[in-house]
Amino acid sequence: MEKLAIDGGAKAVTQPVPPPLHGIMDVGDEEIAAVTAVLRSQRIFRFLPGEPDEAAQLEEWYRKNCGSEYALAVGCGGTGALICALTGLGIGSGDEVIVPGYTYVATAAACLSVGAIPVLAEVDESLTLDPADVERRITPHTRAIIPVHMRGVPCDMDRLMDVARRHNLLVLEDCAQANGGMYKGRMLGSIGHAGAFSLQHYKVITAGEGGIVVTNDGNVYRRAAMKHDSAMFFWREDENWETFAGENFRMCNMRAALALVQLQRMPDILQKCRGIKRRIHAALEKIEGIECQRINCADGDCGIVAAFMLPTADLARRFGEALQAEGVPAGSIYNKLIPDRHIYCYWDYVMEKRTSDPSGWPWTAARRPIEYRADMLPRTLDILGRTIQVTITQHWSDELVDEVIGAIEKVAGGIL
Ligand SMILES: Cc1ncc(COP(=O)(O)O)c(C=O)c1O
Numbered sequence: 001m002e003k004l005a006i007d008g009g010a011k012a013v014t015q016p017v018p019p020p021l022h023g024i025m026d027v028g029d030e031e032i033a034a035v036t037a038v039l040r041s042q043r044i045f046r047f048l049p050g051e052p053d054e055a056a057q058l059e060e061w062y063r064k065n066c067g068s069e070y071a072l073a074v075g076c077g078g079t080g081a082l083i084c085a086l087t088g089l090g091i092g093s094g095d096e097v098i099v100p101g102y103t104y105v106a107t108a109a110a111c112l113s114v115g116a117i118p119v120l121a122e123v124d125e126s127l128t129l130d131p132a133d134v135e136r137r138i139t140p141h142t143r144a145i146i147p148v149h150m151r152g153v154p155c156d157m158d159r160l161m162d163v164a165r166r167h168n169l170l171v172l173e174d175c176a177q178a179n180g181g182m183y184k185g186r187m188l189g190s191i192g193h194a195g196a197f198s199l200q201h202y203k204v205i206t207a208g209e210g211g212i213v214v215t216n217d218g219n220v221y222r223r224a225a226m227k228h229d230s231a232m233f234f235w236r237e238d239e240n241w242e243t244f245a246g247e248n249f250r251m252c253n254m255r256a257a258l259a260l261v262q263l264q265r266m267p268d269i270l271q272k273c274r275g276i277k278r279r280i281h282a283a284l285e286k287i288e289g290i291e292c293q294r295i296n297c298a299d300g301d302c303g304i305v306a307a308f309m310l311p312t313a314d315l316a317r318r319f320g321e322a323l324q325a326e327g328v329p330a331g332s333i334y335n336k337l338i339p340d341r342h343i344y345c346y347w348d349y350v351m352e353k354r355t356s357d358p359s360g361w362p363w364t365a366a367r368r369p370i371e372y373r374a375d376m377l378p379r380t381l382d383i384l385g386r387t388i389q390v391t392i393t394q395h396w397s398d399e400l401v402d403e404v405i406g407a408i409e410k411v412a413g414g415i416l
Contacts, residue, residue, distance in 0.1 A: 055073045193220065280408075
């Protein structure tokens with residue numbers, strides 16, 4: 001048996017691994033030209049009279065590709081998109097919203113921003129919301145569910161929509177990490193009552209910062225738009241606005257121009273990542289003792305992360321360390337030594353119900369006692385503790401993929 005690199009053997013991966021980033025790594029002359037053209041035109045603000053500007057074109061892309069009646073571009077990221085969507089859906093003070101215990105903290109923060117109470121639910125072996133656990137956590141105060149397509153892997157939308165239908169709940173898809181992902185032929189974001197995308201630096205494609213809300217409901221759209229711009233009714237006088245105080249979450253044309261070029265790159269990014277993930281999964285399936293992440297819709301998976309589970313957290317930690325020594329940037333997801341903002345027990349202001357002022361709102365608006373504990377989702381922590389993840393990018397060469405697979409096989413041979 002080959003000596004593992006962690007024990008002083010030669011590294012399995014001999015070439016540099018590109019950074020775990022996608023669209024931003026492809027920014028080139030086209031993006032520079034598009035942003036420069038907006039600057040030269042001096043039409044940065046989006047609601048000037050005239051042609052459909054870049055922000056409107058960006059919305060049009062999402063409307064068309066999601067098959068949604070309405071799309072709203074926001075300049076302030078997936079968090080802003082979630083806040084606008086929640087506002088659009090009419091979620092507010094004291095309403096309970098079920099969110100997975102494995103998502104970026106922003107999903108819960110967006111609920112709190114509109115006054116809603118995040119109710120945490122378990123993820124399953126797909127690392128996405130477990131529909132059975134969602135159903136267990138429904139109370140008379142529950143208004144909505146936020147399925148999060150984590151690491152580009154679609155949630156089990158059929159079952160989640162069924163739960164929502166039976167309990168009369170709204171569904172807001174958090175697609176921040178899953179731009180371009182699909183579920184049974186439909187673009188993620190278009191299945192629930194609304195969808196929210198992120199266009200920040202770390203996502204499949206980027207506008208620098210930015211996000212998109214999609215929905216088929218004109219009322220949801222108008223409320224979301226009102227939230228995104230406190231003067232929305234001035235820019236679009238033709239709409240029938242229900243006015244209330246909004247923020248300034250507007251998208252500007254420079255960011256939209258950047259995103260429009262990046263959208264053209266997205267099919268290629270996804271196709272390459274999906275192909276690499278398929279190869280890695282095919283190799284993993286042959287290794288005894290390794291269980292691949294369950295994928296709810298393989299064709300729609302963005303392919304940006306390969307994840308697999310080991311029998312115990314201790315094995316996963318050792319496996320992750322050995323893989324890193326081989327030159328693979330991988331690790332177990334839940335490792336008590338490394339706080340991760342994507343795991344609920346590290347969301348300190350949620351766990352401790354902290355607020356920006358002494359009022360304690362919105363927890364004071366909760367309609368029943370709500371408590372959070374670091375060990376409240378044992379299944380989520382167990383699964384995450386046993387899961388190793390490797391971020392794939394479109395810039396992995398065939399040789400690098402071969403070496404990464406070789407490294408996983410080598411470590412499995414030495415440790416399992
Ligand atoms: C699942 C998820 N939801 C929401 C967000 C928030 O997006 P943004 O950082 O663009 O506000 C992120 C960003 O990392 C995310 O990963």
